Amino acid sequence: MIILNSNALFTVSDSVFSKKRECGGEKGQIMSQINEALEGLIQAIWEGEEYKRYQEIRAKVHEQPELEQRIHAFRKKNYEVQNRANERALYDQVDGLEREGIEFRKDPLVNEYLNAELGICRLFQRINWELVQNMDFDLGFVID
16 A cells, blocks of 8 residues: 555555566456556645645736746756756855845745645655655666
């Protein structure tokens, strides 16, 4: 059982995700079980507090198009900085983005939106991590 939050549970049959399961059996039946489990996971996320909170705040932000554009521009900058790991000026870029973020987050709605978005991202990361950890799948490296 994977606990998404205190209100939404997602359960999966042991036969679907068993590490020692043989590869025999009907491929279509296995895919059907995986699809059913995936649909259950999506439903659990929709019913979860993190997702509901994010959607509520997202709607409030959407009512202010100029603010929404500024948030998306900030998020885009953040993404671009995180994906420029090879550049020499990365420290300065991260430092500048952090300073900009501190000022930008003084707006309570911006802060609430970015926190809700972070909550959803962490949920997705946890789901991905749980999948990788519970599968016999060699990443080729170890994360400390």
